[in-house]
Amino acid sequence: xxxxxxxVGKVREPYIAAGMADFRKRIVPYHRLDEIDIRPADGxxxxxxxxxxxxxxxxxxxxxxxxxxxxxxxxxxSSLELADRLERYAVDGVSTLTFVIAGTYGAAPxxxxxxxxxxxxxxxxFLHEWARMLALEQLxxxxxxxxxxxxxx
Numbered sequence: 001x002x003x004x005x006x007x008v009g010k011v012r013e014p015y016i017a018a019g020m021a022d023f024r025k026r027i028v029p030y031h032r033l034d035e036i037d038i039r040p041a042d043g044x045x046x047x048x049x050x051x052x053x054x055x056x057x058x059x060x061x062x063x064x065x066x067x068x069x070x071x072x073x074x075x076x077x078s079s080l081e082l083a084d085r086l087e088r089y090a091v092d093g094v095s096t097l098t099f100v101i102a103g104t105y106g107a108a109p110x111x112x113x114x115x116x117x118x119x120x121x122x123x124x125x126f127l128h129e130w131a132r133m134l135a136l137e138q139l140x141x142x143x144x145x146x147x148x149x150x151x152x153x
Contacts, residue, residue: 001089002032002096003139006060007132008053008103009040016129023136030143036060038103046105054108057100065098067115069107070131074118082138083145085117090146099139101131 011017027033038056041049061067066089077085089097099119102111112118121134144151 001086001094002034003027004034004036004065004096004098005101005132005135006036006038006057006098007101007128008038008057009128010037011129011132013129016133019133020136023133023140026140027136027143030147031139040103049103050105050108053103054111057102057108057111058114061098061100061114062096065096066094066117067098067100068117068119069100069102069111069115070121070135071102071107071118072120072123072125074120076120076122079138079141079145083142086139086142087146099135101128101135104128 011020024033024035038053038060041052086097100107100111100115102108107115121131121138126134141151
């Protein structure tokens with residue numbers, strides 16, 4: 001399955017970039033992985049930033065993609081449940097699973113409407129960079145679990 005991560009902003013912290021690079025390498029034997037950085041909207045009002053970033057996110061999503069929006073108020077999954085969901089998508093023939101991390105002000109209503117699943121990593125609020133790394137780590141963990149390979153869960 002092809003995994004795509006669309007996120008507003010770039011990763012600036014070297015230690016987070018290093019962690020992400022490690023998990024990218026680990027994921028590649030299991031899934032094709034692409035990451036798309038969306039440029040944050042410049043200043044102005046939050047409503048304009050949400051709309052501009054939302055438009056850019058939606059342009060990056062293909063019509064056939066299954067879309068998961070990372071959102072604090074979304075559904076929390078255990079690592080086993082996440083592995084099961086991803087495995088079911090593979091069995092059902094889903095070719096591309098896209099994960100979206102919106103900008104500072106949140107996701108546009110149109111992005112919410114396009115999302116098939118709203119996924120919460122935790123009820124805690126994380127920096128966007130941390131959310132990106134945590135999502136990659138969980139996708140790697142899910143791939144290992146789905147293949148029956150050892151990975152503490």
